[in-house]
Amino acid sequence: xxxxxxxxxxxxxxxxxxxxxxxxxxxxxxxxxxxxxxxxxxxxxxxxxxxxxxxxxxxxxxxxxxxxxxxxxxxxxxxxxxxxxxxxxxxxxxxxxxxxxxxxxxxxxxxxxxxxxxxxxxxxxxxxxxxxxxxxxxxxxxxxxxxxxxxxxxxxxxxxxxxxxxxxxxxxxxxxxxxxxxxxx
Numbered sequence: 001x002x003x004x005x006x007x008x009x010x011x012x013x014x015x016x017x018x019x020x021x022x023x024x025x026x027x028x029x030x031x032x033x034x035x036x037x038x039x040x041x042x043x044x045x046x047x048x049x050x051x052x053x054x055x056x057x058x059x060x061x062x063x064x065x066x067x068x069x070x071x072x073x074x075x076x077x078x079x080x081x082x083x084x085x086x087x088x089x090x091x092x093x094x095x096x097x098x099x100x101x102x103x104x105x106x107x108x109x110x111x112x113x114x115x116x117x118x119x120x121x122x123x124x125x126x127x128x129x130x131x132x133x134x135x136x137x138x139x140x141x142x143x144x145x146x147x148x149x150x151x152x153x154x155x156x157x158x159x160x161x162x163x164x165x166x167x168x169x170x171x172x173x174x175x176x177x178x179x180x181x182x183x184x185x
Contacts, residue, residue, distance in 0.1 A: 030107035054129040056096035078164040136163040
């Protein structure tokens with residue numbers, strides 16, 4: 001029998017710190033299907049949302065990924081690609097994505113287990129899963145925003161949308177600065 005203290009200890013917040021904004025996002029290559037691979041740097045030039053989650057099939061993870069699937073058009077309208085990452089294998093992801101009708105890649109941080117989550121500072125050694133962590137990476141490959149949610153809490157999409165809108169506004173501001181400088185010369 002698991003006592004409440006043991007349960008809270010099992011699902012307590014990780015002691016590691018997620019990579020902070022301004023940090024270069026570590027590049028990686030992971031399986032997106034049993035026979036295909038995806039590399040983060042392939043998306044250089046556009047913002048990317050990395051959604052680390054503990055496991056396929058858990059209720060909170062299922063709800064979180066379903067929400068992001070519903071929000072996918074809004075993310076894309078802000079110029080971003082969405083990528084889900086967990087320690088589950090590619091076959092598990094394929095079944096989960098098919099069952100939930102997901103239209104974005106789920107990457108298998110399976111072997112070595114949690115290697116990418118470790119690079120981003122969001123692997124839970126004690127539990128063998130990643131944190132429920134979000135990263136918005138800008139078009140130059142730098143982390144613009146990151147957030148780690150408690151395992152049992154769906155972080156929603158508001159933080160992601162705010163970060164993407166901020167990136168879009170900064171990009172627009174840079175374009176306006178360039179136009180002003182061009183005309184001033």
